Amino acid sequence: MIHALLLLAVLHHSFGAEYDINQPITLTGTLTAIEWTNPHTHFYVDVKDAKGNVVNWKFEGYNPSVLVRTGWRKDVTMKVGDVITVFGWRARDGGTWAHSREITLPNGKKMFFGPPAGTGDGGNAPAVEVK
């Protein structure tokens, strides 16, 4: 029995354990901080809610080495104070944190900051046959 393994990527942890694929979200606001850390980079965005209150959202993304290989430069590509739009998926607990996927920069350029939904949680079939 030989199985071909193709297109295997990896994420440090399960997407599905922490984030909800059924809760995509797009938010626009002002970048307040970026943490270039492993195993994940995080950034924070001040977003005005419907009542005009400012809420600070936290987003998770790829680690620094993957970001650099896909064109990001620390404190150059986006900087604190920039107004950005983030697409991603909300955390399962409904808090003000989310998994980021795509960022629209002040100049209109779109770049991926995190992987697509569903990485690392086992996909559509377990490794073993289910009887």
Add this chain to the structure above:
Amino acid sequence: MRRLAIAFVSATLLTSAFAGAQSKSSVPRSADGHPDLSGVWQGGSTTPGNWEEANGGTGVGGTGRNPNAPVVLSSNDRPAGREGAPYQEWAAKKVLESYNRRGIDDPTAQCLPGGIPRSVTLGLFPQQFVQTPTQVVILYEYMNVFRVVPFTATHPEDIIPSYMGNSIARWEGDTLVVDVVGFNDKTWLSGTGTFHSDQLHITERYTRVSKDRIDYEVTMVDPKVLTKPWKLTSSLMLREGTKLEEYICAENNLDPGRYDKLLKDGVKFTR
């Protein structure tokens, strides 16, 4: 017409033969005549291009073009059409438990090493081979781990069970064959929950079929949890110009704490 067809077939055969010879001759060799596997490689893709292109498409763990694209495969997924892993019945239930809990017990979420073959077959994080006449050293960016693989016939007697095991190598023709024993039981093999015991014995076969590609075949034997040898194939793609970076996973690992909170709060995340 027939003559034309024969001419076409002959030309095709000649072209193929030429391409084959060219491909084989493009494999770098060391002074002792063996293929030289030295270089920075990435697993999990046969698509050349930049890191987005190589890891893109319909999702995977990479940077697909469509942000809404569903994930097809990650290192924790079973590829479509692939048979189930040959686990003993009790062990298959344990694998399924991890799957149903979306892999929250994944050792890498605790920043532990990926083990073998997982560290070899993953994409996005490159690995570097440094080959000398006496040993091959393999450096994995993912979790900052390494393997020192001497060309020798026997494993040492004083093996300490480890995440990446004890490896020794030999040549079978142009194929580097690596025998690995001495594992602990704390890594996953290929897919969510694919645990193993400390009796795991792995045989890897690395064949550099062209300058840009190594074909990889791995056979896993574990009498404590598997019913028969489990064989998988994959490949590595040369990544010229790429340098390995530091990956200190413990620096800011928030996930175990989040899992604890989700479980404590009763948030439904299981399948």
